[in-house]
Amino acid sequence: xxxxxxxxxxxxxxxxxxxxxxxxxxxxxxxxxxxxxxxxxxxxxxxxxxxxxxxxxxxxxxxxxxxxxxxxxxxxxxxxxxxxxxxxxxxxxxxxxxxxxxxxxxxxxxxxxxxxxxxxxxxxxxxxxxxxxxxxxxxxxxxxxxxxxxxxxxxxxxxxxxxxxxxxxxxxxxxxxxxxxxxxxxxxxxxxxxxxxxxxxxxxxxxxxxxxxxxxxxxxxxxxxxxxxxxxxxxxxxxxxxxxxxxxxxxxxxxxxxxxxxxxxxxxxxxxxxxxxxxxxxxxxxxxxxxxxxxxxxxxxxxxxxxxxxxxxxxxxxxxxxxxxxxxxxxxxxxxxxxxxxxxxxxxxxxxxxxxxxxxxxxxxxxxxxxxxxxxxxxxxxxxxxxxxxxxxxxxxxxxxxxxxxxxxxxxxxxxxxxxxxxxxxxxxxxxxx
Numbered sequence: 001x002x003x004x005x006x007x008x009x010x011x012x013x014x015x016x017x018x019x020x021x022x023x024x025x026x027x028x029x030x031x032x033x034x035x036x037x038x039x040x041x042x043x044x045x046x047x048x049x050x051x052x053x054x055x056x057x058x059x060x061x062x063x064x065x066x067x068x069x070x071x072x073x074x075x076x077x078x079x080x081x082x083x084x085x086x087x088x089x090x091x092x093x094x095x096x097x098x099x100x101x102x103x104x105x106x107x108x109x110x111x112x113x114x115x116x117x118x119x120x121x122x123x124x125x126x127x128x129x130x131x132x133x134x135x136x137x138x139x140x141x142x143x144x145x146x147x148x149x150x151x152x153x154x155x156x157x158x159x160x161x162x163x164x165x166x167x168x169x170x171x172x173x174x175x176x177x178x179x180x181x182x183x184x185x186x187x188x189x190x191x192x193x194x195x196x197x198x199x200x201x202x203x204x205x206x207x208x209x210x211x212x213x214x215x216x217x218x219x220x221x222x223x224x225x226x227x228x229x230x231x232x233x234x235x236x237x238x239x240x241x242x243x244x245x246x247x248x249x250x251x252x253x254x255x256x257x258x259x260x261x262x263x264x265x266x267x268x269x270x271x272x273x274x275x276x277x278x279x280x281x282x283x284x285x286x287x288x289x290x291x292x293x294x295x296x297x298x299x300x301x302x303x304x305x306x307x308x309x310x311x312x313x314x315x316x317x318x319x320x321x322x323x324x325x326x327x328x329x330x331x332x333x334x335x336x337x338x339x340x341x342x343x344x345x346x347x348x349x350x351x352x353x354x355x356x357x358x359x360x361x362x363x364x365x366x367x368x369x370x371x372x373x374x375x376x377x378x379x380x381x382x383x384x385x386x387x388x389x390x391x392x393x394x395x396x397x398x399x400x401x402x403x404x405x406x407x408x409x410x411x412x413x414x415x416x417x418x419x420x421x422x423x424x425x426x427x428x429x430x431x432x433x434x
Contacts, residue, residue: 001066002043002066002168002371003019003020003067004020004064005018005062005064006062007042007059007061007062008060010038011038014035014428015428016039018422020405025390025403025417026405027421028406028408029409029421031424034428035424036408036424037175037407041053043170043373044170047170054075055096057075061073061074061075062074064167068101069101071099071167072105073097074097074105075094075097076097077094094109094110095108095109098165106163106164122135168371170371171366171370173358173372173375175376177203178202178354179201204345204353204356207361208331208345209332211360211364212330212331215304215328218268218300218304219268221300222270222301225297229293229296233289237285240289243288244284246279246281249287249288249291253291256294256295260298263298266309308327311363312325312327315355323338323348323352333356335348350380351382353380354380354381362392362393362396363396363400366400368401369401369402370402371404374405374406376407376410378408378412378413386410387412390420
């Protein structure tokens with residue numbers, strides 16, 4: 001996992017030595033223009049192997065220090081890439097040199113990569129800030145060409161992907177998170193304005209559908225396990241040598257019933273007996289097999305149950321005004337008004353949508369042992385909600401086994417957790433490279 005970030009000459013002004021907090025959560029603060037978001041982007045660019053980012057960024061040297069090795073990035077030549085230069089000739093060389101551990105440094109020439117971009121991606125410049133793909137007829141802004149196309153098309157730049165160092169798993173929750181770019185299923189020519197208008201989707205709706213599919217997949221896995229256990233039940237019963245006492249059976253049976261009831265509250269309708277199963281000594285072996293089988297069947301829900309419970313608990317604490325919510329395999333999650341009517345997800349306030357989207361990503365999108373980057377979690381949140389963000393994060397860090405770097409302007413977000421914060425204004429006054 002990442003331990004320290006050292007940057008020399010960021011924006012030709014700042015030197016930083018950032019040692020991440022042992023608690024698993026590091027909060028970056030500082031005035032506008034000191035590079036809080038840029039530091040997150042540096043980490044993400046290396047993780048997704050976006051070499052273009054480093055050509056654009058003014059800096060001299062970056063060190064990302066991990067537990068067993070470090071990655072060093074050095075920039076030589078012109079400090080930043082003028083977007084108009086993507087179309088200009090001749091190209092001026094910028095060299096990025098990357099070294100992983102004790103390996104020999106690898107150099108990347110911006111001129112070669114831009115030429116490869118124009119050749120391999122089949123992009124045609126149509127004006128100063130727009131490109132069109134000859135392959136798909138999709139339009140791209142120059143920013144998309146540089147920052148997004150490289151991330152999303154794994155067939156491009158394979159030569160550079162192979163030579164770039166492997167890095168930790170990183171997930172980036174960006175400032176703009178209520179609207180996401182969607183993949184078009186049919187490729188056809190649009191006007192540039194139509195392309196921009198029709199290529200985005202409301203994130204909260206996408207996540208509701210995604211959760212619905214996730215629950216259905218888990219239900220299918222439950223059915224598969226149940227079918228296998230039920231079909232082998234007679235054979236395993238015949239070979240069963242142990243039995244169970246009445247006291248032990250009643251205790252374990254009640255635990256199962258309670259778990260089934262809890263699962264049903266979260267839209268996980270695991271099958272359960274309508275009538276109470278009574279203990280009989282002559283059935284002790286069969287009852288033991290039944291308990292073990294039911295425990296194995298229900299275990300498939302353990303992970304999603306913990307996440308849905310945390311999701312529910314935190315949203316309940318927020319007390320959305322005059323709204324209740326529920327989960328189901330049919331719709332994922334939805335909100336219901338006091339008179340029982342479903343509320344369209346996009347009718348929630350921007351603050352409510354931010355809370356739901358951020359929480360969903362934390363619980364359902366981020367995998368264990370991931371470095372999570374969050375930019376301005378305070379967006380559209382009421383001050384009272386802002387004060388709970390760090391407490392919620394600490395709970396999720398423990399549940400998900402992740403590390404977090406968070407950039408914020410809000411003292412309310414930090415609240416009582418100033419020991420977890422690092423002020424870039426203060427760091428910029430220290431010399432970090434000898």
